[in-house]
Amino acid sequence: MIQKIRRKFIIISTCALAVVLTTVIGSIIGTSYYRADQEVSTVLTTLANNQGDIPKRPVAVLGQAKHNREGLFQYRYFSVTFNATGDIVDLNDEHISTVKSSEIKTLAQEFRHRQRQGHTFYKGTTYAYKRVTKQGLTTIVFLDETLLMARVNQIVRSATVLGVASLALYALLLALFSKQAIEPVVRAEKRQKEFITNAGHELKTPLAIIAANNEMVEMLNGESEWTQSNHQQINRLTQLINRLVSLARLDERPTMVITDINASQAITTVANNFRTLVEQDGKQFVTNITPDLTIKADEGYFTELANILVDNANKYCDDQGIVKITWTATKQHKNPTLVVANSYAAGKDVDYNKFFERFYRNETSHNQEKKGFGIGLSMAQNLVQTFKGKLTVHYHEGMIYFVARFR
Incomplete structure (x- = not known):
């Protein structure tokens, strides 16, 4: 019984901490992905509104301090600008080295008639793209998400490892100290069993005396409904005491020959x-x-x-x-x-x-x-x-x- 209570205490406590850690880590991961997505969207919008080039004026990215031109050089991107007839009038590939100009033109033509914003997977890399039409010119910007997502993935891995390690350490400490934590329950359970056992033995003596007195009354005055009732209640109490004592001993896991x-x-x-x-x-x-x-x-x-x-x-x-x-x-x-x-x-x-x-x-x-x-x-x-x-x-x-x- 005590081991069962101890296991249940460890399981419930560990599950409670697991729920808390999952909620906290999930919130951190969700916030990180949201901020990365917002940063991608802000950078794309900034580049697309400037026909695929870095603006000369500082701009704010995701509510942070304004970035100058040097700050925006950390991003890998390329862009293509079309005129009203669909001809390419500008191609910017200065900020990307893994995609050739011919490939950029092919991608731009493919996405010129697609939705205005989205994601595509090309040669093992995920790109976010955005199309903006301004003054008769349509600009499509492709932004490499690898760097941004690498930061987020690092946060995910670190948070997961820390969460699992914390949960494992907590479960280990709980297993080591759970015995002390449930000590009051153990003492109460032990006192209850001792009380049942001792009370059962103490009650057997007065019951035996009552039974003997009842038999004596029957011998002197004969059997009556009252002596029969006494005899039934004595048997009932005896059975109850025996069952209680047996149950208390059974909870203590007596030595059994299995x-x-x-x-x-x-x-x-x-x-x-x-x-x-x-x-x-x-x-x-x-x-x-x-x-x-x-x-x-x-x-x-x-x-x-x-x-x-x-x-x-x-x-x-x-x-x-x-x-x-x-x-x-x-x-x-x-x-x-x-x-x-x-x-x-x-x-x-x-x-x-x-x-x-x-x-x-x-x-x-x-x-x-x-x-x-x-x-x-x-x-x-x-x-x-x-x-x-x-x-x-x-x-x-x-x-x-x-x-x-x-x-």
Whole structure:
């Protein structure tokens, strides 16, 4: 139980930090891409409005200090200007060395009739382009985005590496110090178990005295409805105390002898023990048990698991209903599954998510006469988890099914 709480604490805390880091890093990356895109757009507009040349006056790029001509020389670009008839009247390739003049002319002709602004990929390089028509002249400017995007990509890589490293370091530190962080929970859990165990032992003595006194009264005055009621309540309290103590010890993960057991034989024994009891109540008892299926478990505790599920099915089965036990596996004898089902007409609107909570009982008219403490199913789930399995419950066509799957 403590290890489960510790793992959950580490996972939840790490996930929370991961969400925060993702949001922060995502914002940084998004802002970087936005600023780079705005810078590209501003430079393109500046060059296009000056017929593909660097303006003589300083200009502001993305709200920064005004750039002079030297500042704009950092960008790699080329431009072509057409007249109204489509003839090239100017070609500027002084700021690019990787694209030939003939290639520039071909690109310009291709993009002269396309959308005014966009991106193109040419010879392994991404170019942003913009077309502006002014005073009868159409200028197309192509700007190499490699330098700008390289800065952004560097920010992305650095932010990602720092984020992953921070998350890994946080998870490591959390794993190292989580034991101290949940120490109050551990102490509270330990005190609770000690209290249950000690109280259970202390209560057994007065119960034994009450039982002896009740028997003495019966010997002197004869049996009456009052002594019978006392006897029933004494048995009920004794069962409750035993269940509570067993549950507390089970949470402490007692030493179990986990070996390969013949689970089919254990389930058959449990089914035979309950058959007479079920049929005496006027219910049908159906079993389908595949022989010689084995799982890794403690034989005694596995038998207790089967007893809990079958007893629960018999207890809450409808009058004249049916109790079914199925124990099967795949053709390769993998994933053996125990299914215990019973008729339960009032189970359509029941919240089955609460069935494995301690002391939970579905308080409907169907259950008012049923004896129990709401502990058995919690113990069953704990046992299945100990055996590396999974216990679920669902309702279908008037039947409630408890399904325990094992590896």
